[in-house]
Amino acid sequence: MSTPVGRFAPTPSGRMHLGNVFAAMIAWLSVKSRGGHLVLRMEDLDTQRTSAEFAETLRQDLKWLGLHWDEETPPQSQRSAVYDAYFEKLRDMDLLYPCYCSRSQLHNVNAPHLSDGTYVYAGTCRDLTEEQRAAQKRQPSWRVRVPDREFSLTDLVQGPYRENLLTDCGDFVVRRADGVYVYQLAVTVDDGESGVTEVVRGWDLLGSAPRQMYLQELFGFDHPQYAHIPMLMAPEGRRLSKRDQDLDMGALRNRLRPEQLIGVLAHAAGLTEDAAPISAKELAAIFDWSKIRGKEIVVTELEKLYG
Numbered sequence: 001m002s003t004p005v006g007r008f009a010p011t012p013s014g015r016m017h018l019g020n021v022f023a024a025m026i027a028w029l030s031v032k033s034r035g036g037h038l039v040l041r042m043e044d045l046d047t048q049r050t051s052a053e054f055a056e057t058l059r060q061d062l063k064w065l066g067l068h069w070d071e072e073t074p075p076q077s078q079r080s081a082v083y084d085a086y087f088e089k090l091r092d093m094d095l096l097y098p099c100y101c102s103r104s105q106l107h108n109v110n111a112p113h114l115s116d117g118t119y120v121y122a123g124t125c126r127d128l129t130e131e132q133r134a135a136q137k138r139q140p141s142w143r144v145r146v147p148d149r150e151f152s153l154t155d156l157v158q159g160p161y162r163e164n165l166l167t168d169c170g171d172f173v174v175r176r177a178d179g180v181y182v183y184q185l186a187v188t189v190d191d192g193e194s195g196v197t198e199v200v201r202g203w204d205l206l207g208s209a210p211r212q213m214y215l216q217e218l219f220g221f222d223h224p225q226y227a228h229i230p231m232l233m234a235p236e237g238r239r240l241s242k243r244d245q246d247l248d249m250g251a252l253r254n255r256l257r258p259e260q261l262i263g264v265l266a267h268a269a270g271l272t273e274d275a276a277p278i279s280a281k282e283l284a285a286i287f288d289w290s291k292i293r294g295k296e297i298v299v300t301e302l303e304k305l306y307g
């Protein structure tokens with residue numbers, strides 16, 4: 001078997017919070033427990049919200065946790081020329097067309113998407129004539145035509161998942177009207193060019209896997225193994241999020257040693273018997289994917305994070 005290649009692809013838009021730490025930890029454990037290679041990539045397509053300072057703090061926080069990476073690839077904000085080339089590939093395959101629909105038109109005409117609350121595109125602009133296109137005033141977004149075909153995967157955590165791209169999703173946007181490439185295209189290109197063999201991320205992104213699998217096919221990349229991990233919940237059933245500022249890395253690093261933080265997360269994930277301090281390296285020796293299940297895990301020993 002070849003060396004597993006994993007990745008951690010955070011958005012540098014603020015301090016890492018507990019959920020980001022968990023995602024980074026599991027991605028790291030999965031590859032490092034099998035002697036693999038970890039790629040770090042900053043997902044900063046949204047240049048308004050992200051910054052180089054946040055990216056640097058993120059690197060320092062990962063090092064503090066003991067989650068070292070083998071390689072950092074260029075941030076997405078510097079890769080538009082690369083994305084242009086893949087966009088042109090789609091155009092050469094005659095799979096792209098301009099979409100002039102406004103946001104309100106999209107909401108009125110289209111049915112809700114199965115998985116992520118977006119809308120199934122009805123194909124309004126799919127077959128416009130050249131004259132109809134020339135008459136449009138609006139800057140178009142660009143959509144890729146999807147086949148009437150089911151894409152299926154077996155997620156390492158969530159199990160089987162399938163979606164017919166035409167009926168469950170519709171032709172989807174790959175480049176926005178302002179020229180910015182969307183997540184689906186950028187992620188597919190970046191993971192593909194980095195030779196990523198496994199994608200570990202929150203289960204809320206499971207519904208985007210079929211679109212990425214379709215683009216992987218078109219671009220000639222192998223499909224990675226997907227692992228969509230549970231979200232972290234507080235004992236009272238609330239989702240832990242960026243809003244819990246006393247659980248961001250700035251606050252956590254003031255109160256805890258890295259082993260204490262990793263110990264609590266490892267126990268919540270079912271990897272250890274108790275929440276005793278443990279290093280990432282020690283945890284890699286006993287890491288087991290089969291213990292991580294479901295869409296939510298409760299951090300029962302949350303109080304330990306408050307020192």
Ligand SMILES: [Zn+2]
Nearest residue numbers: 099100101125
């Ligand atoms: Zn349209």
